[in-house]
Amino acid sequence: MAGSRLPDTRSGCDRLGQTLLGLNRNPSLRHTHPTVTMSVPAGTSGKRPGRVFALIVTGLLAACSSYHAHEAPRAAPESMPSRYRAGSLSLGADAYSQPDRQEQMFGEDLTRIAVLPIQAVVTNDAEQAVTIAPENFRLALPRQDAAAPRPSFEISSLLAPEIGIADYAAAGVGALGGIGGAIGAIAGRLIGFMGAAALDWSRQSTLQARGEDYERKGWKAVKLGRNQSASGFLFFVIPPGTAPFDEAVLHLTVQQSDNHTMNLSITLKGLGCKGLPAAKPEEPDKDDQQDAS
Secondary structure, three states: OOOOOOOOOOOHHHHHHHHHHOOOOOHHHOOOOOOOOOOOOOOOOOOOHHHHHHHHHHHHHHHOOOOOOOOOOOOOHHHOOEEEEEOOEEEEEEEOOOHHHHHHHHOOOHHHHOEEEEEEEEEEOOOOOEEEOHHHEEEEOOOOOOEOOEOHHHHHHOOOOOOOHHHHHHHHHHHOOOOOHHHHHHHHHHHHHHHHHHHHHHHHHHHHHHHHHHHHHEOOOEEEOOOEEEEEEEEEEOOOOOOOEOOEEEEEEEEOOOOOEEEEEEEEOOOOEOOOOOOOOOOOOHHHHHHHO
16 A cells, blocks of 8 residues: 555545635645636626526535545454553554555544544453553653543544635635626625535534544443453544654553552554644734733
8 A cells, every 4th residue: 555545535525615715724734636626617607697506506516425434444452563461451552653544544634633543452351350441541652741542522523624604605706707797796605605505514414424433433431351352543642842753652551450550551663753843832912012011
């Protein structure tokens, strides 16, 4: 799979919305795809706005498609690239640090929102049951404090679009720029608002489907009895100012019923994470500066 790029897995509405607007308000969340322009069919400009209206709205509706879930592979500690056993517990982990693997599994390149997903699997061979929740895991980056994973619904919400109805209204006017006078302006706004309604509905459907898929794949609190195992994804957010790193350590702390604590650690190698620049300091508010003077 190295060197290849998976097909764009965003919904049709996401792609069309980016085309109509020609921009993404947040540069850190920008996709790089060929620019596609939306043109009015030849011979229709200034003549038949109703036909153009129907064609464009039909195109907007046809472009909408829902999020498609990607099944997670069945996991066992021995099948994981990194694994460790301590006493009766086995821990395996697989870091999804490559954008192509992330797109295949989550329909998105999560590196653009600084998220590192790690698939973990735990097996208990003891008679005593153990409870393992997401907060039992920590990820330690080089020269960083160990951090807990973030909830899966929070990760999916970071991918929410920021396009609003007013943007589509303006885009609709632009799409019908060749139809002159008040008719063109009114038709353009109608296309914008009707297209926005269709796109917003599909976006909400896509967001819900993505959230449910991430929640289904995420690690859930589970009680493991003898010879039982559980697996799921842990989502770690890389903090600003993190230098590029190739290794990280996944920690698991388990409290057993006899008040004995077990600690398991795995070094994840070959991550190839680029790191993040330091966060820019917030500029002081002008009103506050004037008050201070």
